[in-house]
Amino acid sequence: AMLNQTEVSEFILLGLTDIQGLQHFFFISFLLLYLTSLLGNGAIVTMVISEPQLHTPMYFFLGNLSCLDIFYSTVTVPKMLTGFLFGHQLISFGGCLAQLHFFHFLGSTEAVLLATMAYDRYVAICNPLRYTLIMSPRTCLLLAVASWSTGFVHAMMHSVMTSQLHFCGHNHIHHFFCDIKPLLNLACSSTSLNMTLLNVVTTSIVLGPLTLVVLSYLYIISFVFQKVRSQEGRWKPFSTCASHLTIVALLYVPVLVNYTPPSSGSSPKGDMQVSLMYSAVTPALNPLIYTLRNQEVRSALKKILGRKL
DSSP states (O other), X not given: OOTTSOOOOEEEEOOSOOOHHHHHHHXXXXXXXXXXXXXXXXXXXXXXHHOGXXXXXXXXXXXXXXXXXXXHHHHHHHXXXXXXXXXXXXXXXXXXXXXXXXXXXXXXXXXXXXXXXXXXXXXXXXXXXXXXXXXXXXXXXXXXXXXXXXXXXXXXXXXXXXXXXOBOSOOEESSSSOOHHHHHTTBSSOOHHHHHHIIIIIHHHHHHHHHHHHHHHXXXXXXHHHHOOSHHHHHHHHHHHHHHHHHHHHHHHHHHXXXXXXXXXXXXXXXXXXXXXIIIIHHHHHHHHHHHXXXXXXXXXXHHHHHHO
């Protein structure tokens, strides 16, 4: 029965909308968001590398986060932008798998990295005297490598599993990039194992780091309220945490909506709007959130701009 079915060698990404007027509006909006993401995150990476005052664990991880955001928005947004200009986008099977792989690689790395950053805040606030000892350059490097590796292995599992599926029949993907769920909907072979992996492994990649973030903050809050007596003394530790928490919320709220089971009952339209949030909007907001809340980043930025001008 499998022989007379033609294998699909390419897919068509239907994108966000068919409405002509909206396409130009979306093109301009997402182009601006993408440029904001590249400029903002590029500036942070440059600062973290070139400014000795930012050679601390917190900024090392922030530099990693900004790198991730540059790659992350580049996986989906340029293809989406060409879709707004030229209509439906053809993408080869290999291209589709690559997009799926990098989207999940960078996304899950970001989730693990945010947990690492929460741990860094926990040590800085609850164990300040031993901070430089605990968060040594070697430890920071190991934590970063562990974050990137976890993301890579997780994505590899999905891309290998998806590459084993058979695709025949129609090849229209109701999405602006090759995400797992829209692809699984098109497969002719059984996807129950893929679905189980998506529900079990991806949910734990999402919820594991989230649990660590919540635990770190519970420790921080209880420590601050037990040890710190004055009101303004209590607020100071939270000011470095506020930007991190905002970013955690921006990443996790949409991801939890999208990837936690039951994933079968969700609508493609809703999934797409939620994906837009973390693939285009959040990477553009992250640098802003850190810069606006942060004295050190602002002064480093002024120094760099001052040298340039």
